[in-house]
Amino acid sequence: MSRKVDASPPPKHHIEALSKIGYNFNTAVADIVDNSVSAKSKNIQIEFYKIDDVAIFFIADDGVGMAEPELISNMSIGCKDPTDARSSGDLGRFGAGLKTASFSQADVLSVISKTKSSSVAAAVWDKAVVAECGWMLEVLDEPEIQKIIPNNHSDFEQGTIVRWDNIWAIQELLHSPDKQLQIDELCVKLHSYLGLYFHRFLSKPHSISIKINNRPVVAIDPFMRNIKGSEELASTSLRGGKHGKDRLVITAYRLPFFTNMTKSQLDLYGGEASIRQNQGLYVYREERLIVAGGWMGLQKNLNLAGLARIQVDIPASLDEEWSTDVKKSSLQIPQKVKSQIRRLISKPVAASRGAYVYRGKQEVENHFWLIIHDERNDRITYQIDSKNSNLRGVTEQLDSSGKRQLAQYLLSLAATIPVNHIYAAMGNSLKSISQGFINDEENIMDLIESLNDE
Numbered sequence: 087m088s089r090k091v092d093a094s095p096p097p098k099h100h101i102e103a104l105s106k107i108g109y110n111f112n113t114a115v116a117d118i119v120d121n122s123v124s125a126k127s128k129n130i131q132i133e134f135y136k137i138d139d140v141a142i143f144f145i146a147d148d149g150v151g152m153a154e155p156e157l158i159s160n161m162s163i164g165c166k167d168p169t170d171a172r173s174s175g176d177l178g179r180f181g182a183g184l185k186t187a188s189f190s191q192a193d194v195l196s197v198i199s200k201t202k203s204s205s206v207a208a209a210v211w212d213k214a215v216v217a218e219c220g221w222m223l224e225v226l227d228e229p230e231i232q233k234i235i236p237n238n239h240s241d242f243e244q245g246t247i248v249r250w251d252n253i254w255a256i257q258e259l260l261h262s263p264d265k266q267l268q269i270d271e272l273c274v275k276l277h278s279y280l281g282l283y284f285h286r287f288l289s290k291p292h293s294i295s296i297k298i299n300n301r302p303v304v305a306i307d308p309f310m311r312n313i314k315g316s317e318e319l320a321s322t323s324l325r326g327g328k329h330g331k332d333r334l335v336i337t338a339y340r341l342p343f344f345t346n347m348t349k350s351q352l353d354l355y356g357g358e359a360s361i362r363q364n365q366g367l368y369v370y371r372e373e374r375l376i377v378a379g380g381w382m383g384l385q386k387n388l389n390l391a392g393l394a395r396i397q398v399d400i401p402a403s404l405d406e407e408w409s410t411d412v413k414k415s416s417l418q419i420p421q422k423v424k425s426q427i428r429r430l431i432s433k434p435v436a437a438s439r440g441a442y443v444y445r446g447k448q449e450v451e452n453h454f455w456l457i458i459h460d461e462r463n464d465r466i467t468y469q470i471d472s473k474n475s476n477l478r479g480v481t482e483q484l485d486s487s488g489k490r491q492l493a494q495y496l497l498s499l500a501a502t503i504p505v506n507h508i509y510a511a512m513g514n515s516l517k518s519i520s521q522g523f524i525n526d527e528e529n530i531m532d533l534i535e536s537l538n539d540e
Contacts, residue, residue, distance in 0.1 A: 098217035101189060104163070105213075109190035111255045111272065112279040117187035118145045118248050119280065120374065123287060123294065125149025125246065132276075132298045133236065134256065134269065141256035143192070144236055148245040152199040154207035154225070160184070161197065161209045161223055184248070185211065192250035196234050199246040206231055273298055278356075281306040283375040306354060308368050308378065309395055313351060315342025319433045324426060326404050334400045334423070338430045340437035341393040362392030365438075367427070369398045369417065371410065376417060384428055385435075393441055394434035396427060455500075468503055470496045 095103070109117070115132070122130045127147035135142040152160060163185050188195035188211070198208040208226040215222060232240070239247055255272065259265045280296055280303045287294045288305035296303040310316045321337040344358050355361050364379035365387060379395075381387065400408060409418040419427070456471040470477070477496075481489050 097220045101213055101216050104186050105189040107186050107190060109187050111191060112276055114187035114191045115145070115276060116280060116283055117183040119284065119296065121184055121248075122147035122149055122246070123284070123374070125151070127245065128292075128294055130294060130296045131300075132296070134273070134299060135236070136260065139260060140251060141253045141260060143250040143253050143256070144239075144247060146236070146239050146242070146245065146247040148242070151201040151204070151244040151246055152207065153201050153204035157197060157199050157207045157209055158223065158225065161211065163221075188248070188250055189213070191255060192253045194249075194251035196249040196251070197246065198231060198235055198249070200242065200244050202244045206235075208234065277301070277303050278306065282308065282378060285375070286370070286373040304354070308364070308375075309339045309397065310341050310347075310351075310355075311339075313342045313347060315346040316340070317342075317437065319437055320430055322426060322430065324423060326400075326407055326420070326423075332401050332403045334398065334404065336399075336423075336427060336430055337397045338434045339395045339397065340434050340441065341395060343393065343441045362389065363387070365392050365394050367396050367398060369400065371400055371405075371417075372402050373399070376410070381431075382419060384424060385431060388435070390439040391435045393438035394431070396430060396434060398423075398427070468500055470500050 119130060122145065125147060127149035129148050131144070131146045133144045133146070135144070161184075163182055184197070185195065193213050195211045196208060197210075198206060200206040206228065208231040210224040210226065212224065215224065226234075234249060235247065236249075256269060259268045259272075262268060277298055280298075281288065284294075284296065284303075285305040285307050288296065288303065289307065311318075317340045319338040319340055321335065323333050323335045326332045326334055341361065344352065344361070347355075352358065352361075356364075366379045366381045367377060367384075368375060368379065369377040385391075407420055453471050453474050454476075456469040458467045458469065481492065484492060
């Protein structure tokens with residue numbers, strides 16, 4: 087006869103296991119921001135503090151907030167049934183993100199919340215308390231609440247404040263001689279991450295505002311639709327879900343070529359090499375970016391496909407079909423959708439290839455190099471163009487001996503182009519190869535000085 091026994095995990099081990107679910111600092115913060123967006127916040131403020139050598143982190147929003155009973159319910163692990171239908175705009179799924187994201191980064195999670203019609207409420211999960219007393223949530227009274235609210239939010243009308251104490255990512259930096267530099271770098275990376283993953287919320291009409299230490303997060307559109315040369319190539323929609331009522335949309339884009347971008351735009355996107363590397367699929371769940379780049383096994387990264395990107399929009403109602411995980415950072419594409427994406431891939435890849443070929447033709451016409459294609463042997467050679475007016479201007483000033491030495495140097499230069507190195511650099515890691523500017527006076531003077539050095 088079988089019997090049932092209590093096999094509940096020890097709370098100390100359980101909370102440590104939840105802490106290792108796979109978040110990093112950026113993905114953990116993004117999961118908290120998800121809750122703020124779902125709560126219809128318009129302003130989200132992220133702030134770092136140091137109090138008595140303890141790193142403290144706040145995310146404060148002006149959303150609908152929670153009264154005490156709802157707050158206590160939402161502080162429970164897995165407070166939502168993942169199979170329940172989600173309303174449009176709900177970025178949550180399992181009811182675990184707030185807790186697991188926080189446990190992955192800090193020792194203490196405090197949540198302070200208030201609706202327009204309720205008094206302020208607060209509850210705390212402390213890992214040390216859980217380890218000693220089990221899953222006992224600490225619900226604070228008003229004097230205790232006032233001690234943990236940041237001064238600049240003490241009189242907030244409604245919304246929610248999430249506070250992390252003793253954040254590991256920052257705590258270990260506090261005794262470093264260059265701690266401020268490293269914390270600033272952490273903030274810069276968080277700016278970029280939130281700017282990309284929430285770009286549609288930051289840029290649409292009546293958009294939300296996210297600030298980190300009072301500096302606004304800038305939207306980073308991976309399709310560069312505000313830059314001249316970005317092109318929407320094709321779009322299709324599919325029905326999904328149990329009754330075929332849910333709709334997902336797939337759209338193919340070709341990015342503008344790099345010469346259409348300013349230096350600040352290139353810097354925003356991480357430079358040419360980063361742009362090429364991040365080709366591929368961009369999958370959104372309720373307009374929140376989940377997968378940023380890569381072809382998810384549908385094809386390989388190719389240099390000439392560096393400008394090809396595909397946007398996939400799915401509603402939260404298709405979570406089960408797409409196997410969305412707790413962190414909302416990964417998913418699996420259903421087989422029937424893969425075939426549709428494969429059909430679209432060829433269009434942005436061909437357009438990207440065409441952009442590179444067009445620039446290649448422009449380079450052929452620059453009259454510095456003579457590019458010869460031997461079709462019989464399928465071989466291309468690069469030679470100095472002897473008809474170049476700049477070269478002829480130089481040779482006219484030389485005697486026959488000087489002309490011979492120059493010709494020998496130019497032939498050697500053409501014969502020793504590091505073709506294999508260029509091919510390996512571009513083919514294996516999608517690196518960007520940067521060249522100097524013609525008639526750059528500073529470089530000209532540097533070269534003259536180096537030629538005159540004994």
